[in-house]
Amino acid sequence: MMLNNMLSLLRQELVLSVLIFLLLFIKLGKDRSQASLSVIVNIALLINLLAGLWNMGEGELFSGMFHTNATIVFEKSILNLAVLLISMQSYSWLKSHDQVIEFYLLLFTSLLGMQFMISSGNMLMFYLGLEMSTIPLAAAANFDLTNRRSSEAAMKLIISSAFASGILLMGISFIYGTTGTLLFDALPSKLTGNPLQMFAFILFISGFAFKISAVPFHLWTADVYEGAPVAVTSFLSVVSKGAVIFVFVSVLYKVFQPLSHAWYLIISVLSVATILVGNLFALRQDNLKRFLAFSSIAQVGFILIGILSGDHQGAVSVIYFILIYVFSNLAAFGVISLVSALTGKEQITDYKHFYKTNPLLAWVLTIALFSLAGVPPTAGFFGKFFLLTAGASKGNYLLIAVAALNMVISFFYYLKVVKAMFMDENETPIEKLEIPAVSKLALYICVAGIILVGLASVVYEHINSLSI
Amino acid sequence: MNLSLLVIFPLVTALAVLLSKGLKQVRGFALLGSLTQLGLAGWLLKSYQAERASGNLTTNLFESNTPWFTSPLINYHIGVDGIAIAMILLTSVVVVAGILVSWSMEKMSKEYFFLLVLLSMGAYGFFISLDLFTMFFFLEIAVIPKFLLIGVWGSGDKVKSAMKLALMLMGGSALVFVGLLGIYYNVHSFETAEVIRVGLTSGVQKFFFPFAFIGFGIFAAMFPFHTWVPDGHASAPTAASMFLAGISMKLGGYGCLRMVSLMPDAANYYSWIIIILATIAIIYGAFATMMQTDLKYINAYSSISHCGFVILGIGMMNKTSMNGAVIQMVSHGLMTALFFAAIGMIYSRTHTRMVAQLGGLLKAMPFISTVFVIAGLCSLGLPGFSGFVAEMTVFMGSWQNPDTMYRFATVLSGASIVVTAVYILRATGRAIMGPISDEHALLADATWNEKLASVLLIAAILVIGIAPFLMNQLIVPSTDILFEHIGKAITIK
Numbered sequence: 001m002m003l004n005n006m007l008s009l010l011r012q013e014l015v016l017s018v019l020i021f022l023l024l025f026i027k028l029g030k031d032r033s034q035a036s037l038s039v040i041v042n043i044a045l046l047i048n049l050l051a052g053l054w055n056m057g058e059g060e061l062f063s064g065m066f067h068t069n070a071t072i073v074f075e076k077s078i079l080n081l082a083v084l085l086i087s088m089q090s091y092s093w094l095k096s097h098d099q100v101i102e103f104y105l106l107l108f109t110s111l112l113g114m115q116f117m118i119s120s121g122n123m124l125m126f127y128l129g130l131e132m133s134t135i136p137l138a139a140a141a142n143f144d145l146t147n148r149r150s151s152e153a154a155m156k157l158i159i160s161s162a163f164a165s166g167i168l169l170m171g172i173s174f175i176y177g178t179t180g181t182l183l184f185d186a187l188p189s190k191l192t193g194n195p196l197q198m199f200a201f202i203l204f205i206s207g208f209a210f211k212i213s214a215v216p217f218h219l220w221t222a223d224v225y226e227g228a229p230v231a232v233t234s235f236l237s238v239v240s241k242g243a244v245i246f247v248f249v250s251v252l253y254k255v256f257q258p259l260s261h262a263w264y265l266i267i268s269v270l271s272v273a274t275i276l277v278g279n280l281f282a283l284r285q286d287n288l289k290r291f292l293a294f295s296s297i298a299q300v301g302f303i304l305i306g307i308l309s310g311d312h313q314g315a316v317s318v319i320y321f322i323l324i325y326v327f328s329n330l331a332a333f334g335v336i337s338l339v340s341a342l343t344g345k346e347q348i349t350d351y352k353h354f355y356k357t358n359p360l361l362a363w364v365l366t367i368a369l370f371s372l373a374g375v376p377p378t379a380g381f382f383g384k385f386f387l388l389t390a391g392a393s394k395g396n397y398l399l400i401a402v403a404a405l406n407m408v409i410s411f412f413y414y415l416k417v418v419k420a421m422f423m424d425e426n427e428t429p430i431e432k433l434e435i436p437a438v439s440k441l442a443l444y445i446c447v448a449g450i451i452l453v454g455l456a457s458v459v460y461e462h463i464n465s466l467s468i
Numbered sequence: 469m470n471l472s473l474l475v476i477f478p479l480v481t482a483l484a485v486l487l488s489k490g491l492k493q494v495r496g497f498a499l500l501g502s503l504t505q506l507g508l509a510g511w512l513l514k515s516y517q518a519e520r521a522s523g524n525l526t527t528n529l530f531e532s533n534t535p536w537f538t539s540p541l542i543n544y545h546i547g548v549d550g551i552a553i554a555m556i557l558l559t560s561v562v563v564v565a566g567i568l569v570s571w572s573m574e575k576m577s578k579e580y581f582f583l584l585v586l587l588s589m590g591a592y593g594f595f596i597s598l599d600l601f602t603m604f605f606f607l608e609i610a611v612i613p614k615f616l617l618i619g620v621w622g623s624g625d626k627v628k629s630a631m632k633l634a635l636m637l638m639g640g641s642a643l644v645f646v647g648l649l650g651i652y653y654n655v656h657s658f659e660t661a662e663v664i665r666v667g668l669t670s671g672v673q674k675f676f677f678p679f680a681f682i683g684f685g686i687f688a689a690m691f692p693f694h695t696w697v698p699d700g701h702a703s704a705p706t707a708a709s710m711f712l713a714g715i716s717m718k719l720g721g722y723g724c725l726r727m728v729s730l731m732p733d734a735a736n737y738y739s740w741i742i743i744i745l746a747t748i749a750i751i752y753g754a755f756a757t758m759m760q761t762d763l764k765y766i767n768a769y770s771s772i773s774h775c776g777f778v779i780l781g782i783g784m785m786n787k788t789s790m791n792g793a794v795i796q797m798v799s800h801g802l803m804t805a806l807f808f809a810a811i812g813m814i815y816s817r818t819h820t821r822m823v824a825q826l827g828g829l830l831k832a833m834p835f836i837s838t839v840f841v842i843a844g845l846c847s848l849g850l851p852g853f854s855g856f857v858a859e860m861t862v863f864m865g866s867w868q869n870p871d872t873m874y875r876f877a878t879v880l881s882g883a884s885i886v887v888t889a890v891y892i893l894r895a896t897g898r899a900i901m902g903p904i905s906d907e908h909a910l911l912a913d914a915t916w917n918e919k920l921a922s923v924l925l926i927a928a929i930l931v932i933g934i935a936p937f938l939m940n941q942l943i944v945p946s947t948d949i950l951f952e953h954i955g956k957a958i959t960i961k
Binding site: 313316370375376377381385386388389392393395397400401404405407408411412415418419422423424457460461464 | 631
């Protein structure tokens with residue numbers, strides 16, 4: 001019975017673990033071509049994704065340490081989908097790389113950590129998952145082995161994560177000290193809001209803010225995003241961020257519900273600051289990866305506004321937005337990753353007149369940027385609309401007005417890239433690129449997602465029907 | 469009839485354009501699609517009149533309501549009243565004319581026609597929406613094509629103009645969005661009918677009305693948010709200018725009208741501000757036009773002045789003035805599209821739009837010159853053309869308001885017509901009459917497609933100008949219904 005339970009509830013984690021061991025064995029055996037390896041990995045990821053589609057009910061394992069339900073499975077599937085897309089997109093980059101297996105090993109270990117983190121029912125389990133997801137990423141950030149910036153990025157990532165983890169851990173220990181429990185279920189009734197608990201809570205939120213790079217804890221983001229290989233950058237900005245936000249929502253809504261008056265204020269301030277700073281810095285970037293780093297900071301600000309609502313609708317809009325964010329951001333990163341792998345160019349100025357030579361990639365990037373900017377009919381519009389609608393449910397319309405006007409600022413810098421691609425003249429545009437079929441497929445999936453997830457309300461309604 | 473066809477046809481046309489190859493196929497599909505659309509609009513008008521004649525007095529006809537999202541509650545709810553049909557007819561006429569005018573667009577023709585069709589789809593969707601979310605959705609769909617159309621195919625300082633236009637319109641829709649959220653959380657519905665039925669308290673209206681009204685006002689070139697108009701119109705390629713002035717600015721006016729009907733208390737409360745802003749726009753627009761030397765700038769600034777009449781008519785808050793506002797929207801849409809078409813034809817031949825460098829064009833291209841003169845005469849409100857009917861109705865309505873300040877505003881606005889006459893006659897005199905320069909003497913007259921586009925627009929202008937009752941029959945019953953609700957708010961005060 002226990003074994004059956006484990007098999008069904010842990011199915012996503014198990015598929016990943018098996019995959020990790022399989023890769024280890026392949027590594028020990030004789031050398032394989034990168035092409036066949038990619039096929040194996042991508043098929044395994046697809047199986048992993050499909051494993052999430054079939055509903056196996058909810059339950060707990062390891063005396064409450066691990067729990068799962070339809071929502072959590074859905075969240076994990078979003079992450080699995082993102083990793084599958086990233087793996088498909090980095091095909092051209094990995095082709096020229098020697099340590100493909102190690103790269104996948106690191107990525108999957110990190111993903112496994114995230115899945116345990118999302119499923120955690122206990123502060124310790126949560127912390128364990130978080131660390132398991134962060135440390136491999138630092139190694140992965142260093143994967144442009146000959147590039148000094150890549151090592152610098154890895155260094156910055158590991159130091160700032162260690163710092164954030166330290167703060168988080170301190171918060172957790174204070175919480176344990178004042179309540180005597182680490183179980184999520186038992187915590188709410190013991191939270192009274194006394195000063196030490198408030199202090200612990202602030203430490204806790206700061207740790208989270210580091211991980212999702214909310215202002216003022218965002219300083220590491222741009223450098224790490226710029227230095228790391230594109231595949232790792234997209235993993236950091238989509239998967240890693242998404243996973244932490246999923247946990248953030250459930251922890252805030254369930255565990256810290258008694259302190260909701262406190263976190264409402266904290267998060268209002270954080271959200272406005274994050275949107276504003278992210279936008280203002282994004283305005284001045286010329287490196288596309290840095291540009292997307294700051295734009296993703298601004299996006300996190302919008303997510304925080306959705307979180308503000310504190311009810312079912314807020315959680316739904318956040319999960320929905322992350323799904324959309326996966327498609328839009330990965331479409332953007334997909335194009336950048338291709339161009340970067342084939343030509344090494346990453347500046348916005350390099351993309352001048354890009355449309356003339358690569359119309360397909362230019363359209364994909366344009367649609368992705370429009371989705372990030374929240375322009376209909378792309379899904380980004382629906383995502384932002386629902387986030388802000390949820391955020392307005394508490395009646396703080398001025399906050400919403402500030403956020404809505406910030407969308408105009410963000411619109412400016414997204415349009416700047418579109419302008420470069422379509423309108424600026426350039427004597428030496430990026431030449432016509434040969435796109436591998438796998439990467440092309442990944443881009444098509446992203447574009448289909450961007451268009452369908454919004455217009456077809458089924459997806460939203462499905463998330464809405466989950467109990468959160 | 470099924471109103472969704474009005475959105476589906478442009479979508480199909482856009483896809484056909486994307487899949488076709490070469491200029492000939494592309495423009496063929498675009499024209500076919502827009503003509504079908506014109507036919508649909510005509511059929512819509514016919515079946516609407518038949519329904520009304522058979523005694524159907526519901527506010528909106530041909531309604532259909534499909535649930536879209538459940539929480540927040542969003543329905544794809546469509547339906548039309550007379551005002552919406554007037555706007556749809558305007559859109560379909562301008563779209564056909566715009567596509568005919570860009571018949572020989574060689575540069576990236578596929579993308580060009582695709583964006584034009586997409587823009588028209590946004591407008592159709594906007595006019596048939598009865599749900600505020602859908603309305604907002606289509607409003608924003610119409611923004612992006614403008615940015616690309618101006619930025620890629622424009623002339624002059626095109627990128628800056630495109631950016632300015634896109635950002636200001638996005639700012640407008642951000643404000644509209646806040647207004648909509650306010651309405652939603654007080655009524656728990658995005659349905660316009662539901663908002664009117666439940667009603668918003670006066671305090672709520674006063675807080676959210678400025679957001680929504682200014683938001684739509686930016687689209688309608690309301691002073692002081694009109695600055696995107698001159699640059700945007702001047703830089704845009706001909707068809708895009710026609711679409712901008714003929715369709716896009718009408719989205720704003722129509723939106724303002726709907727917002728007034730949703731929040732009549734606040735509209736009544738703020739009406740003096742609206743009137744002042746509209747009057748400034750009318751006077752300032754007219755005088756600014758006097759100073760322009762570029763034909764496109766002349767028409768763009770005069771658009772600010774003419775759109776001021778729309779806002780004035782709405783702000784005066786009575787039946788006649790609102791009728792006038794609607795007629796002015798249609799009339800200005802047609803007239804300004806004709807004007808831009810004529811300017812585009814002149815520019816494509818002479819390669820200059822500077823009045824000083826033109827002259828005596830009547831000798832070389834009699835047809836285009838005549839079109840230009842007709843557009844000018846309509847613009848200055850000559851009886852027999854639609855401009856006269858529209859402005860006359862607005863003034864008749866405004867004068868009904870006995871308040872001194874309102875009367876003063878009416879008189880001032882009326883006086884602007886003299887200024888209009890000055891700049892129109894001056895531009896016409898210099899560019900069309902007089903001696904012709906040698907290099908312009910041999911230029912060819914309009915081609916068949918340009919003639920067709922002009923004739924279509926002129927015919928529409930004349931129909932409204934000579935038989936205004938046709939227009940009145942269409943819109944007056946609907947403004948009556950609209951005003952029933954607004955009127956209550958005024959009497960309460």
